[in-house]
Amino acid sequence: MKAPETEIQQAVDDPRLQLAIYTATRRLIDHRAGVVSDEVLPHYQDLRNEANAIKKHTIENLDYYLEQLESNVIAHGGNVVFCRTGQEAADFVLDLAKQRGVHMLVKSKSMTSEEIHFNERLEKHHLEAVETDLGEYILQLAHQRPYHIVAPALHLTRYDVADVFTKELGAENEVVIEKQTKFARGVLRQKFLQADIGVSGANFLIADSGAIVVVENEGNARLSTSAPKIHIAIAGIEKVIPRAQDLAVFLNLLGRSATGQPLTVYTSFLSGPRRATEIDGPDEFYLLLLDNGRTKLLEDPEKRQSLYCIRCGACLNHCPVYRKIGGHNYPWVYSGPIGAIITPQFHGVTEDTWLPFASSLCGACAEVCPVKIEIPKLLIKLREEVTEVQRRQGAGDLERFAFRLFAWIATHPKIYLLLASLGSLFFPIVPKIGPLKKWASQRSLPEPANQSFHQYWASRVAARRGSS
Amino acid sequence: MTAREQILGDIRRSLKRAAGEPPLVEAAPLPAPALRVPLTDRNLYADLFGKKFENLGGKFFRVRDAAAVVPAIAELLSQKSAVASNSPFLRKCGITGLPQVHAAFTDRDELKAACAAADIGITSADYALAATGTFVMLSSHNEARLVSLLPPAHIAIFPRSRLLANLDELLSILPRPADQTSSMVLITGPSRTADIEQILVRGVHGPGEIYAVIVDEE
Ligand code: SF4
Numbered sequence: 001m002k003a004p005e006t007e008i009q010q011a012v013d014d015p016r017l018q019l020a021i022y023t024a025t026r027r028l029i030d031h032r033a034g035v036v037s038d039e040v041l042p043h044y045q046d047l048r049n050e051a052n053a054i055k056k057h058t059i060e061n062l063d064y065y066l067e068q069l070e071s072n073v074i075a076h077g078g079n080v081v082f083c084r085t086g087q088e089a090a091d092f093v094l095d096l097a098k099q100r101g102v103h104m105l106v107k108s109k110s111m112t113s114e115e116i117h118f119n120e121r122l123e124k125h126h127l128e129a130v131e132t133d134l135g136e137y138i139l140q141l142a143h144q145r146p147y148h149i150v151a152p153a154l155h156l157t158r159y160d161v162a163d164v165f166t167k168e169l170g171a172e173n174e175v176v177i178e179k180q181t182k183f184a185r186g187v188l189r190q191k192f193l194q195a196d197i198g199v200s201g202a203n204f205l206i207a208d209s210g211a212i213v214v215v216e217n218e219g220n221a222r223l224s225t226s227a228p229k230i231h232i233a234i235a236g237i238e239k240v241i242p243r244a245q246d247l248a249v250f251l252n253l254l255g256r257s258a259t260g261q262p263l264t265v266y267t268s269f270l271s272g273p274r275r276a277t278e279i280d281g282p283d284e285f286y287l288l289l290l291d292n293g294r295t296k297l298l299e300d301p302e303k304r305q306s307l308y309c310i311r312c313g314a315c316l317n318h319c320p321v322y323r324k325i326g327g328h329n330y331p332w333v334y335s336g337p338i339g340a341i342i343t344p345q346f347h348g349v350t351e352d353t354w355l356p357f358a359s360s361l362c363g364a365c366a367e368v369c370p371v372k373i374e375i376p377k378l379l380i381k382l383r384e385e386v387t388e389v390q391r392r393q394g395a396g397d398l399e400r401f402a403f404r405l406f407a408w409i410a411t412h413p414k415i416y417l418l419l420a421s422l423g424s425l426f427f428p429i430v431p432k433i434g435p436l437k438k439w440a441s442q443r444s445l446p447e448p449a450n451q452s453f454h455q456y457w458a459s460r461v462a463a464r465r466g467s468s
Numbered sequence: 469m470t471a472r473e474q475i476l477g478d479i480r481r482s483l484k485r486a487a488g489e490p491p492l493v494e495a496a497p498l499p500a501p502a503l504r505v506p507l508t509d510r511n512l513y514a515d516l517f518g519k520k521f522e523n524l525g526g527k528f529f530r531v532r533d534a535a536a537v538v539p540a541i542a543e544l545l546s547q548k549s550a551v552a553s554n555s556p557f558l559r560k561c562g563i564t565g566l567p568q569v570h571a572a573f574t575d576r577d578e579l580k581a582a583c584a585a586a587d588i589g590i591t592s593a594d595y596a597l598a599a600t601g602t603f604v605m606l607s608s609h610n611e612a613r614l615v616s617l618l619p620p621a622h623i624a625i626f627p628r629s630r631l632l633a634n635l636d637e638l639l640s641i642l643p644r645p646a647d648q649t650s651s652m653v654l655i656t657g658p659s660r661t662a663d664i665e666q667i668l669v670r671g672v673h674g675p676g677e678i679y680a681v682i683v684d685e686e
Binding site: 027059061246267289299 | 476584609614653656
C-alpha cells in the first residue's frame with residue numbers, strides 16, 4: 001500500500017489536531033525528562049543496559065523461558081493456552097464463555113488484544129466485551145482504534161467525548177472532564193460487578209513465578225482481574241522475563257519512560273487463581289500466549305531485537321514524524337517508530353513499503369528507548385529489504401539509470417561543469433513543473449549560488465597568483 | 469500439530485535450539501539481579517514516605533502507638549461507612565470495633581457487595597516503600613483484594629517496621645511473591661487518569677482519596 005497521502009495532508013493541515021498531538025507529546029516528553037535525569041536517577045543508563053541484556057538473553061532462549069513460565073503457571077493452579085493466531089485466542093474465549101454461560105466480559109487495556117481485533121471477533125458471536133480503561137472505552141464507543149500506545153484517546157477533546165457519550169449512551173451533554181470521568185466510572189462500575197469474565201493484557205510474564213504483571217493508573221485492570229470469577233490474560237510470547245527480581249529494572253524504566261511516573265499507580269503481580277485461604281480473586285485463571293507472527297520476527301538475529309519492546313510509547317512522543325502525522329496514519333495499531341519497524345516484519349515488507357522510509361533517521365527514538373532497540377538501524381535494514389524486493393520486481397530502473405548517468409557526468413569534468421552552469425540557470429523553475437513538483441512542494445529548496453565552487457576556487461587561485 | 473508444538477518448534481528453528489536445551493549464556497549472558505538499596509538511616513523512611521505520599525495527593529498521619537490511631541482518623545470516619553480487612557493489626561488498633569466499620573468477611577460475594585456500598589476501605593499494608601510512597605498489598609485471608617479497590621477512599625494503617633527503602637529492597641526480601649499469594653499489588657497514589665486532554669482526574673475506577681497512618685511503636 002502507498003502512504004495515505006490525503007489523510008496525512010489532512011492531519012498536517014488540521015490545527016486543532018496538531019495542537020493536541022503537540023501538547024500531549026510535549027507533556028509526556030517533559031514528564032519523562034524529569035524522572036530520568038542524573039540527579040533523580042543516576043543509574044538510568046545502567047538500567048537501560050541491564051534491561052537490554054535481560055531481554056536479549058530471554059529472546060535468545062525464548063523456548064526455555066516459555067516452558068518454565070508454563071510449568072509455573074500450572075503449578076499455581078492456572079492454565080496456559082498457546083495461540084497461533086488471534087482467531088485461535090478468540091475461539092478459546094468464545095468456547096469458555098459458552099461453557100460457563102457468560103454473555104459479557106470486562107477488559108482492561110491491551111495492545112495485544114487490539115492487534116488481533118479481539119472485541120470484534122467476540123461481538124460477531126454476541127459476546128459483549130467492554131473496554132474499561134477510560135480512553136479505550138471512549139474509543140470503543142466511537143468505533144476508533146488507539147491513537148497512541150499509552151494515551152489511546154490523545155487526539156480527542158472534551159467536546160468530542162461529550163458528543164460520543166451523548167450519541168452512544170444518551171448521556172446529557174457534559175463537557176467538564178471530571179464529570180465525564182465520573183459518569184464513565186458509574187457506567188463501568190456496574191459492568192465490573194456484573195461480569196463473570198475479566199480479560200487483561202500483561203506487561204510482563206515472569207518465568208520463575210508463573211506470574212503476569214500488569215501496570216496501570218486507573219484501577220480498571222485490578223478490577224478486571226479481581227472482581228470476576230474468571231480471569232483471562234492475553235500476552236504476546238515475547239513478554240516473558242526470567243525472574244521476578246528483574247522487575248526492579250523494568251518497572252523502574254516503564255513508568256518513567258511512558259508517563260514520567262517512577263511507578264504507575266497500580267502494579268499487579270498475579271499468579272493463578274485465588275489460593276484456598278484467600279477471600280477474593282478469580283476461581284479460574286487462563287494465560288493465552290499469542291504468536292500471531294512473532295516467531296517470524298525471531299528469524300533474523302538482528303531484527304529480533306524488535307521483540308524487546310515494552311510498549312512505553314516514548315519513541316512515539318519523541319518522533320518528529322509521529323508528532324506531525326499522528327497515530328491513525330500508520331497502517332496498524334502500533335504507530336510511531338516501533339510501528340514502523342514491526343509492521344513490515346509482521347505483515348511482510350511488500351505491504352506498506354513506504355513505512356520504513358517515513359523517518360528522518362534523527363535517532364531520537366533510539367536515544368529514549370528504555371530497552372535500547374536500535375530503531376534507526378532496523379529502519380535502514382528494512383529499507384534495504386524493501387528496495388531489494390522492488391528491484392527484483394523491476395522497480396527503480398529509472399532511478400538506477402539516473403544514478404548511473406550522474407556517475408558518468410560526475411566523472412567527466414567538462415560535461416559536469418557545463419551541466420552545472422545550465423543547472424543553476426534552470427534550478428529555480430524545477431519545483432513548479434514536472435515530476436519533482438510534489439517532492440518540492442514539501443521542501444524549502446536552497447537557492448543556487450551565482451558562482452559554482454569550481455569557479456570560485458579558480459578565481460581565488462587566480463587572485464592569489466595576481467597578488468604575489 | 470498442536471499450537472504449542474508449532475510455536476515452540478518455530479521458535480527453536482529460528483533460534484537453532486534443541487528441545488529441552490538449557491539457556492545459552494555465552495552470546496547473551498543474563499545479568500545477576502542488581503538490586504539497588506540505598507544506605508539510608510531507616511529512621512528517615514517514615515518522613516520520606518510521608519513526603520512522597522503527599523506529593524502523590526495522599527494524606528499522611530503518623531502516630532505514636534496503636535491507641536492513637538482511632539483518634540487520629542475519627543474525623544475521617546465520622547458519618548461514613550467503612551469496610552475493614554481482617555488484618556490483626558487493625559483489630560489491635562481498635563478499628564474493627566468501631567460501629568461504622570464492617571469487618572470479618574470470609575465470603576467473596578458478601579465482601580464484594582459490602583465494598584461496593586462502603587465509603588471507605590481500611591487495610592493494613594503488608595509493606596510500604598519509602599522512595600515512592602507505595603503500599604504493598606499481598607492478598608491473603610487477612611487482606612482481600614477489593615477492600616483497597618472498590619470504595620472511593622482507602623486508608624492503610626501499618627506499623628513503621630513495615631517500611632522498606634524501595635522496590636529493590638522489596639524484591640530482595642520477597643524474591644518470589646507468587647510462593648505466598650496469587651496477588652501482590654503495589655499502590656502508588658490515588659487512582660487517576662489523564663485520558664481526556666491530558667487533564668489529571670483522580671478516582672476514576674479505584675479510590676480517588678488515599679490515607680496512610682504509620683504507627684511508630686508496634
Ligand atoms: S521501541 Fe522502545 S521506546 Fe518505543 S515503545 Fe518500545 S520500548 Fe518504548
